[in-house]
Amino acid sequence: MLALVLAAPAVAGAQGDGDTVAARPDEGRFWLGSYGRAVASSDLDGGRGRPSQVVAFGPRLTEGSYVELDLGFRALRDEVAHVDAVVTFAFADELFHATGEFDSRIALRQAYVEARDIEGSGAFVWAGSRMYRGDTIYLFDFWPLDELNTVGGGAGVRGDDWEVALQGGLNRLEDGFQVQRVPVPAPDTFAEEVLFLDRQRAVFSLKGERRFGGRGDAPGFKVRLYGEGHHLPSGRRALPGSFTETEPLPDDQGLLAGAQLGAWNLDPAQFVNLWLSMATGLAAYGEFQTPTGLNADRRTVDAREYRIAFDTNLQTGDLAVLLAGWARVFTDADGEDEDFDDRVEGAVAVRPTYFVNRWFTPAVEASYQISRPNGLNPRTLNQDAATVTQIGFVPAFTFSEAPKGPFARPQIRLIYAVSLMNDAALALYPADDPRAGQDTVHFLGVGAEWWFGRGGAY
Amino acid sequence: MWKWFSALLLAGCVTVDPDMAITDNVADWRDEIIYQVVVDRFEDGDPNNNWNVDYRKEAAYHGGDWQGLIDRLDYIEALGVTALWISPVVRNVESDAGFASYHGYWTQSFVDVNLHFGSLEKLRELVRECHARGIKVILDVVVNHVGQLFYYDINRNGQPDIVFYGGGGAGPGSQNQDQPSPLKRASEWDPEFDSRGVQGFTSLGENGLAPIVWVEEPAINRVPPSPAEFKNPLWYNRKGRVTAWENPQGLGWEQLRRQEMLGDFPGGLKDLDTTRDDVRAALIRAFQYWIEAADFDGFRIDTLKHVEPGFFEVFAPAMRKYAASLGKKNFFMFGEAFDGNDWLLGSYTHGEGVDSVFYFSAKYQVFDDVFGRGAPTSKVRELFEGRAKADDQGWMAEDDPSRPRYGDRPKTDGLVGADGERLTPQQTLVHFMDNHDVPRWLSTFPDVRKLRNALVYLFTFDGIPCLYYGTEQDFRGGPDPSNREDMWQSGFRTDGETFRHVQKLVEIRKKYAALRRGDVEIRWATDHTGEEPDAGLLAFERVYGRERALVLINTHDTRTTRTRGDDVMRTGFTAGARVVDVLNDGASFTIGADGALDVTVPARGARILVSAGGE
Secondary structure (H helix, E strand, C coil), rough: CCCHHHCHHHHCCCCCCCCCCCCCCCCEEEEEEEEEEEEEEECCCCCCCCCCCCCCCCCCCHHHEEEEEEEEEEECCCCCCCEEEEEEECCCCHHHHCCCCCCEEEEEEEEEEEECCHHHHHEEEEEEEEEEEECCCCCHHEEECEEEEEEEEEEEEECCCEEEEEEEEEEEECCCEEEEEEEEEECCCCEEEEEEECCCCEEEEEECCCCCCCCCCEEEEEEEEEEEEEEEEEEEECCCCCCCCCCEEECEEEEEEEEEEECCCCEEEEEEEEEEEEEEHHHCCCCCCCCCCCCCCCCCCCCEEEEEEEEEEEEECEEEEEEEEEEEEEECCCCCCCCCCCCCEEEEEEEEEECCCCCCEEEEEECCCCCCCCCCCCCCCCCCEEEEEEEEECCCCCCCCCCCCCCCCCCCEEEEEEECCHHHHCCCCCCCCCHHHCEEEEEEEEEEEEEEECCCCC | CCCHHHHHHHHHCCCCCCCCCCCCCCCCCCHHCCCEHHHHHHCCHHHHHHEEEEECCCCCCCCHHHHHHHCHHHHHHHHCCCCCCCCEEEEECCCHHHHEECCCCCCEEEEECCCCCCCCHHHHHHHHHHHHCCCCCEEEECCCCCCCCCEEEECCCCCCCCECCCCCCCCCCCCCCCCCCCCCEEECCCCEEECCCCEEEEECCCEEECCCCEECCCHECCCCCCCHHHHHHEEEEECCHHHHHCCCCCCCCHHHHHHHHHHEEEEEEEEEEECHHHHEEEEEEEHHHHHHHHHCCCECCCCHHHHHCHHHHHHHHHHHHHHHHHHCCCCEEEECCCCHHHHHHHHCCCCCCEEEEHHHHHHHHHHHHHHHHHCCCCHHHHHHHCCCCCCCCHHHCCCCCCCCCCCCCCCCCCCCCCCCEECHHHHHCCEEEECCCCCCHHHHHHHHHHHHHHHHHHHCCCCEEECCCCHCCCCCCCCCCCCCHHHHHHHHCCCHHHHHHHHHHHHHHHHHHHHHHHHEEEECCCCCCCCCCCCCCCEEEEEEEEEEEEEEEEECCCCEEEECCCHHHHHHCCCCCCCEEEECCCCCEEECHHHHCCECCCCCCEEEEEEECCC
8 A cells, every 4th residue: 555655666666457656646636547558469470479378477578458547536635534536447458459349358446435644643444346455576467465356445544654454355256156146936937047155255454564764765674464364154056957956165264474575765776575475275366266176175274375476676877677586385275285286386587677768768578487286287197397488578668757767657669578388388288279389489569558647545 | 597496496396206106916816805986976085076066967977086985995994895996087078968977988088087086196096095905906997989979970961960861651641652661760979780880871872881070079078089099980890889789680699799899889989990900009008008007906898798809819918918017917807798698708708818707697697596586596506517618509619619618727927826826717707796787786686685695605605706886885776877876875884784794704705715715616506495495505615725614505585494405415524523603603513424514594694614623
């Protein structure tokens, strides 16, 4: 939240889908904000460019188009409180001019009201649908610690160099794990579809942050502690083709605990962030994922995920080097030691950017992904680590009033990336997938990336 | 940096041993007691593989898996059985006409596991866990056919049809009064047998062999076979479905057998041409793979009588040789020739083919007729003595009419007994009362006394006993699929009377080598089934070295029987020896002069007598 803004890196570093950026406009009660990238790409074989990814969070460089639009309204700004209403639409990678379909995959990602600094106390409260996030790793489009997407509310208190925040929310994913609609006989029509299974996941989080120094150009340091709790109530699901016969679904839980250490205004590091976390049960899967690999009781309680991640920007003179990496160990709840669904994986990436002048900012990005399952690939019956080595060249033109840095936007750029996939990576595709035979994958694209005017503290 | 990153990342990763340790587990197959399980119906140990599961439909997947078997090994071990026969493990066509492939006999891939049951790692874990408990594992394999992977395009329109042709007879107003044209129906999935090969047909009549069309429906895994070499039309007989099972159409024996061997198995299961060298080689490779991949101890071979017999003369030696090369010497192969014809069954035991067969003739003539219907026990003697008779004058004896009904010669590099002797098919017939293809015994004969009576015979006669899961829980499901109940419905109780009865019989069989390995000497078998003193009596001895056991079974429902008619029964025990009944209360008896023994056996009761001195 505010920490993002205060942690200078994040000023620059705001980056990511729905992330915070600089201050919102001072004038006017309405504002428009956006994050977006639009890209036309080719695989140099006649097809569309595509990411080459074998891990949960791959390089952002070759991702497709994505646009978020914020519509904000400042409802109040006086001694009572600062109150904003924010609505965010998000559009997925299907642009009309690319598909010819006059349609979009659109999501209403945010719709909330927040009141801050109530009666000058630093207290804040919000409610609605919200992307509730901490710091991100731009290179991987990845929030390593705190990222929740729920409908709910939260409150907290923010001081000059500390913050405590509590959040609670619900989701009910449209899948058979949480929702089931079943036709039943109806008195006035033959059948009426009723909600048979209706169980919402409740997600609560608590975070606290303490900052030291960091004012102006002075070096700063922060510690953030973060925890999540997940709960899914029990339910009953109708058996296929029946509205009278049901089977029970047990309740489930999950916990996550983690910490972030951050520093900024160092030389040459503009910022450094290190994250550590451990998750169990439902929390190991994340709030948007339908759990798989359940234990014999059909619960997730035995699932585990351990994460470690780091991110930094080393900047001096006309050169900035973004460097980031992450690793995770994931085991599902089924108790199998030798399990293809369980894995150790990670990725590292480095992106040097050279500021030839104010607007020509070419960059090179190298990344490496590795994923090793704990079981045999069912296709090959081998247990090999899948790897992708990617080199990208990004001649970019940056047109921004922001200070020189790797996060200045908007940017118009060419991207050429070549990915080398090893045999184990190719074996992750079905044997009959044409991609399974392409160990060298090209991506040539031209596009733009921008963020501006993002309102609210999310 | 990449290498450093990789090494750091993978330091704590679980490593799977890519190779299965191969073990030689079996000292003497006659010591083994086989327990047959339909994996899908035994225990659901992993809910994550339960797609397309519907417990309410008998013909659907029910969720059982290899993890479930692992979870229930304590139960299996408590029962005392020593070898587990598991239903096929290979990937199947998922469903057809509302029926699912939960049984495993609709092969799509010969070399991939059926994911409903788990991963290859899980299968290996099951075998390892079994071996750790001294339990052997037998794999059910199908070499005769694949699943319904192609159709015959009889009308050449490029889609699978139910084709009707003909004018539909000569009803009122028909223009065909003089030459009625019957309406014929042909399913392009499963057309009826045509010895010429399935013929194409148009309105102008037949137009030659119907082309076959491979189907590509990944949603139900009805896709071309794997390995890809099996996608060769010439590898299949392409003659359509077997329709003549018991000669109802007046076919000659050879015609009947030809249809059984060359026709598709009902359900459109496409028949492989196992006379071809390339087909044989491919099947050999596929099933050698499974020995090595999961350390199986033997194969139960499906649909034996539908395979051209010469196939096994090549297949079985290749398997023996390969298993031996891995260090597995007593690799056991026994086949299912679903037929009561004793001569037909025996024909498969000659030469270098399978080691043994399921003793279907004993199932019908002994278990069903004698123990179920109360037929005279003399049928047991007749069938037993028939094994060694050279009485087949038909084509099955081929050019050696002097050969016995069942093979009496060991196979080259075949089974070996605990004492080093080479075992013959006559010694290793697999006895069973029922299985997944026939109604459960209690379904046909719903009297648990009879069941327990028959179980005594199963566990004390020669050969290798095979128990169908759930028999010990008094399951009584009718014909397929009702005979494939969910084992978990039993609660895996171990205090039931039949369970304890089986447990005790197994203990006794394990304790006395004579009951496992001994030769059979039938001491009393009678034609009497009525009021006679010996009505229903069957008595036989098992003799192994100096060890001897005498089994007395009364198959009569109401009368106590006695070991005497005009004269008292003679045994092989020495005069004056004391014998003790180890099945019941430990009652002891003294052997009279000339080995005479005069004892009674209550209705549907049995005694197992062994020397009180341990002889």
